Amino acid sequence: FHNGATVNYLFNYDRMREANVLGTNEVLRLAFEGRAKEFNYVSTTFIFGWAIKSVLYETDMNAKMELLDFGYSQSKWVAEQVVFDARSRGLSTRVFRPALVSPSVTGGGNNFDIAVRLVAFMVNHGIGVDTLNQVSFVPADIVANNIIAISNTPGTANKTYHVVRDEYSNMLDITRLITESTGRKFEIFSLPDFVPELIRRCRKEDLLFPLLDFLVGSVDNISSMEFKRYDSSLYQAARDGSLWGKADPTLEDTVDGIMKCMNRKGM
Numbered sequence: 001f002h003n004g005a006t007v008n009y010l011f012n013y014d015r016m017r018e019a020n021v022l023g024t025n026e027v028l029r030l031a032f033e034g035r036a037k038e039f040n041y042v043s044t045t046f047i048f049g050w051a052i053k054s055v056l057y058e059t060d061m062n063a064k065m066e067l068l069d070f071g072y073s074q075s076k077w078v079a080e081q082v083v084f085d086a087r088s089r090g091l092s093t094r095v096f097r098p099a100l101v102s103p104s105v106t107g108g109g110n111n112f113d114i115a116v117r118l119v120a121f122m123v124n125h126g127i128g129v130d131t132l133n134q135v136s137f138v139p140a141d142i143v144a145n146n147i148i149a150i151s152n153t154p155g156t157a158n159k160t161y162h163v164v165r166d167e168y169s170n171m172l173d174i175t176r177l178i179t180e181s182t183g184r185k186f187e188i189f190s191l192p193d194f195v196p197e198l199i200r201r202c203r204k205e206d207l208l209f210p211l212l213d214f215l216v217g218s219v220d221n222i223s224s225m226e227f228k229r230y231d232s233s234l235y236q237a238a239r240d241g242s243l244w245g246k247a248d249p250t251l252e253d254t255v256d257g258i259m260k261c262m263n264r265k266g267m
Contacts, residue, residue: 001040001042001147001148001151002023002024002027002039002040002041002042003042004019004023004027005019005020005023005042005076006019006020006072006075007072007113008071008072009070009072009114009211009214010210010211010213010214011071011072012070012071013071013074013075014071015071016071016072016074016075017075017078019075020072020075020076020078020079021075021078021079021082024041024079024082024083025082027039028082028083028086028091031086031091032086032091036092037091037092038091038092038093038094038151038157039083039086039091039092039093039094040093040094040096040147040151041079041080041083041093041094041095041096042096042098042147043076043079043080043083043095043096043097044072044073044076044097044098044099045097045098045099045162045164045230046072046073046076047061047062047068047073047076047077047080047097048060048062048067048073049062049065049066049067049068049069049070049073049077050067050069050218050221050222050224050225051066051067051225051228052067052224052225052228053228054227054228054229055228055229055230055231056162056228056229056230056231057231058097058159058160058161058162058231058232058233058234058235059160061080061084061160062077065077067221069221070214080095083095087158092157092158093157093158094150094151094156094157094158094159094160094161095159095160095161096147096150096160096161096163097160097161097162097163098138098143098163098164099134099136099138099162099163099164099230100113100115100135100136100137100138101113101137101138101139101140101143102115102116102137102138102139102140102254102257102258103116103139103140103257103258103260103261104139104140104141104142104257104261105139105141105249105253105254105256105257106257106260107257107259107260107261107263107264108140108141108257108261109140109261110265111140112207112265112267114211114214114215115135115137116258116261116262116267117207117208117211118208118215119174119258119262120207120208120262120267121198121202121206121207121208122175122186123178123184123259123262124206125201126184126185126186126187127186127187127188127189127194127197127198127201128171128172128175128186128187128188128189128194129171129172129188129189129190129191129194130171130172130188130189130190130191131170131171131172131190131191131194131222131223131226132170132226132227133170133171133222133225133226133228134164134168134169134170134228134229134230135169135170135171135173135174136164136165136169136230137165137169137174137251137254137255137258138163138164138165138248138254139249139254139257142246142248142249143163145244145245145246146163146235146239146242146245146246147163148244149239149242149243149244149245149246150235150238150239150242150245152242152244153238153241153242153243156238159234159238160234161232161234161235161238162230162231162232162234162235163232163235164230164232164235165248165251166232166236166247166248167248167251168229169251172188173251174255175188177251177252177255177256178255178259181252181255181256181259182259191219191222191223191226192219192223195215195216195219198212198215199212199216207267
């Protein structure tokens with residue numbers, strides 16, 4: 001199982017290559033040594049960059065490298081190609097592409113990724129965004145469990161899996177559930193109006209502050225992806241066909257886990 005990566009939306013490809021590409025090369029070298037092994041690689045849906053296709057299937061691989069304009073997505077795309085090359089040379093592989101990995105439903109985890117930082121900012125400042133972009137939070141323990149479950153199930157090798165929620169949800173669903181569970185009210189903005197409001201309110205002490213330039217520079221790309229959806233048919237079938245697979249928690253429980261984590265971490 002190879003889950004090691006540098007995850008940073010500000011670094012360019014050159015700064016990510018050693019960990020994300022050469023690191024994958026080294027683990028593949030180990031996989032080819034000695035007795036036969038299976039190689040399970042944790043990738044990301046970001047290999048599609050700012051894709052605007054209406055549906056992204058698990059068999060898609062962004063062969064033309066479209067809309068890959070930042071280092072993390074570029075380095076993970078290249079690493080996937082290395083894994084696919086190993087597959088073509090006879091190595092048994094699986095590629096797992098999570099989207100947004102959230103804290104566990106009990107609030108466990110230490111992941112301060114961009115999505116959790118954004119939710120914390122929205123809660124602290126009482127602002128929300130009205131956009132149809134798919135928000136696919138899957139708790140970390142469910143992601144880990146199902147990667148292991150699928151990897152130990154016969155007939156699942158040499159396929160790619162989108163580890164995303166079965167049901168569509170968006171950021172309005174997230175803020176609505178937070179209001180229902182905590183009473184926190186949100187002033188809702190359209191996406192074009194939300195970003196200037198975010199810039200106006202964001203301070204150095206906000207966890208979102210280091211990612212402000214990235215978000216501002218990406219707003220047009222985010223807007224263009226409003227109607228994009230991820231297909232996860234292979235993932236759902238493999239998960240449900242495993243003795244150990246776990247279904248998605250409810251969105252309510254997932255959001256509750258995010259809030260517990262943010263409270264525990266003082267976010």
